Amino acid sequence: MQRVFETPSLDASCSQNNCPQWDSMGQLNLVVELETEFDINLEPEEIGDMRCFDDVVRIVKSKQQ
Numbered sequence: 001m002q003r004v005f006e007t008p009s010l011d012a013s014c015s016q017n018n019c020p021q022w023d024s025m026g027q028l029n030l031v032v033e034l035e036t037e038f039d040i041n042l043e044p045e046e047i048g049d050m051r052c053f054d055d056v057v058r059i060v061k062s063k064q065q
Contacts, residue, residue: 004021041063
């Protein structure tokens with residue numbers, strides 16, 4: 001997420017509400033990076049549910065089981 005959103009620091013409070021780079025294009029870039037990095041396929045519903053750092057972690061972890 002740091003790389004995608006080009007921010008030097010990122011913590012669990014990061015969300016679409018407080019990260020200006022997390023716009024629609026940022027969301028698409030994040031999805032591509034996550035799918036590539038973790039060798040997963042994200043469903044449209046999962047992508048729509050990614051609204052904060054914790055959502056991303058939860059969804060990625062669920063795909064790796």
